[in-house]
Amino acid sequence: MKDANNEQGFVVFDHVQKSYDGEVLVVKDLNLSIGRGEFLTMLGPSGSGKTTCLMMLAGFETATHGDILLGGKPINNIPPHKRGIGMVFQNYALFPHMTIAENLSFPLEVRKMGKSERDQKVQRALDMVQMGSFGSRRPGQLSGGQQQRVALARALVFEPELVLMDEPLGALDKQLREHMQFEIKRISDDLGITVVYVTHDQTEALTMSDRVAVFDDGRIQQLAPPDQLYEAPENSFVAQFIGENNTMEGVVKEIKNGVALVQLDGGDLIDAKPINVSKAGDRTRVSIRPERVEYNRDRLHKDAHTLKAEVLEFIYMGDIFRTRLRVGKNEDFIVKTRNAPDQVRLKPGQQIEIGWLPEDCRALDA
Numbered sequence: 001m002k003d004a005n006n007e008q009g010f011v012v013f014d015h016v017q018k019s020y021d022g023e024v025l026v027v028k029d030l031n032l033s034i035g036r037g038e039f040l041t042m043l044g045p046s047g048s049g050k051t052t053c054l055m056m057l058a059g060f061e062t063a064t065h066g067d068i069l070l071g072g073k074p075i076n077n078i079p080p081h082k083r084g085i086g087m088v089f090q091n092y093a094l095f096p097h098m099t100i101a102e103n104l105s106f107p108l109e110v111r112k113m114g115k116s117e118r119d120q121k122v123q124r125a126l127d128m129v130q131m132g133s134f135g136s137r138r139p140g141q142l143s144g145g146q147q148q149r150v151a152l153a154r155a156l157v158f159e160p161e162l163v164l165m166d167e168p169l170g171a172l173d174k175q176l177r178e179h180m181q182f183e184i185k186r187i188s189d190d191l192g193i194t195v196v197y198v199t200h201d202q203t204e205a206l207t208m209s210d211r212v213a214v215f216d217d218g219r220i221q222q223l224a225p226p227d228q229l230y231e232a233p234e235n236s237f238v239a240q241f242i243g244e245n246n247t248m249e250g251v252v253k254e255i256k257n258g259v260a261l262v263q264l265d266g267g268d269l270i271d272a273k274p275i276n277v278s279k280a281g282d283r284t285r286v287s288i289r290p291e292r293v294e295y296n297r298d299r300l301h302k303d304a305h306t307l308k309a310e311v312l313e314f315i316y317m318g319d320i321f322r323t324r325l326r327v328g329k330n331e332d333f334i335v336k337t338r339n340a341p342d343q344v345r346l347k348p349g350q351q352i353e354i355g356w357l358p359e360d361c362r363a364l365d366a
Contacts (some may be wrong), residue, residue, distance in 0.1 A: 001169035010036035016066035044215030086155030086163035098286035266328035271358035276365040292360035306355040
């Protein structure tokens with residue numbers, strides 16, 4: 001993974017806002033700096049502002065306020081076709097009446113490139129996505145996955161320094177989508193290009209990115225490498241949106257030595273790491289990942305607070321066991337444990353105690 005701080009500022013959003021009606025801001029004061037060669041993903045639910053940001057960078061939308069810079073130069077007033085940016089869309093946007101080779105040659109013709117150089121670049125781009133022998137076919141003769149490879153090759157054929165991708169794998173089936181995730185990441189690493197990728201699929205974002213910007217309500221809620229985003233969410237929205245998560249509500253009783261003692265609404269006491277709470281009396285929503293919950297007392301600190309739970313479901317999933325518990329009034333408390341020879345197999349109706357290390361449980365905003 002590249003260090004995004006090595007060369008910040010190849011793409012910069014400087015106090016960018018966007019409104020379609022002059023009243024409601026769909027992008028609110030966006031400040032974002034993307035390093036050269038970085039793979040940055042904009043992740044968020046529908047309507048969060050991520051696609052609007054990509055479209056402003058591409059030039060298909062104009063910023064209501066603020067500047068967008070590419071390589072240190074403002075590009076707000078430069079039309080899309082003069083920005084030198086490669087684009088890959090979910091619907092491929094290939095010309096059906098042209099062959100694959102002609103589709104790839106088109107952006108080179110627009111750039112007034114000679115035929116022999118064009119042919120060379122087209123072949124190289126097709127080879128790059130393992131479609132070298134498909135140049136004479138038309139898009140209608142290809143599968144969805146093959147068309148997506150061609151769309152990727154067309155975005156790369158004129159060797160842009162920046163490629164934008166808008167939900168490019170949304171139309172593919174799960175297996176092919178996962179294969180293409182690694183393929184796109186490999187190609188972007190090999191070529192050293194900067195990629196700005198938009199998706200609402202968190203697995204895709206975590207798998208492919210150097211950093212992920214999580215959007216909600218027109219703002220970046222957190223910008224971090226994938227592991228940090230998952231392990232250390234900064235607020236309740238990020239904790240809920242990224243991966244599976246157990247949450248419980250309560251009140252902070254005290255904060256001592258970097259540990260918050262939280263009284264849950266049901267009365268139980270638990271330990272958590274204080275993130276968005278600062279004092280006794282603060283309402284909080286605590287967050288704990290399913291794989292960090294233990295029901296083996298030997299693995300917990302002797303002073304750890306534990307909660308009583310009832311097993312509702314114990315599901316074998318091959319590499320893991322997924323257990324659904326009733327904890328207080330919550331009937332959807334999930335625990336994931338590795339499938340190991342010594343793993344205790346639980347039964348529905350069984351009463352158990354669960355606990356965790358305080359640093360794995362985060363006291364977030366209520």
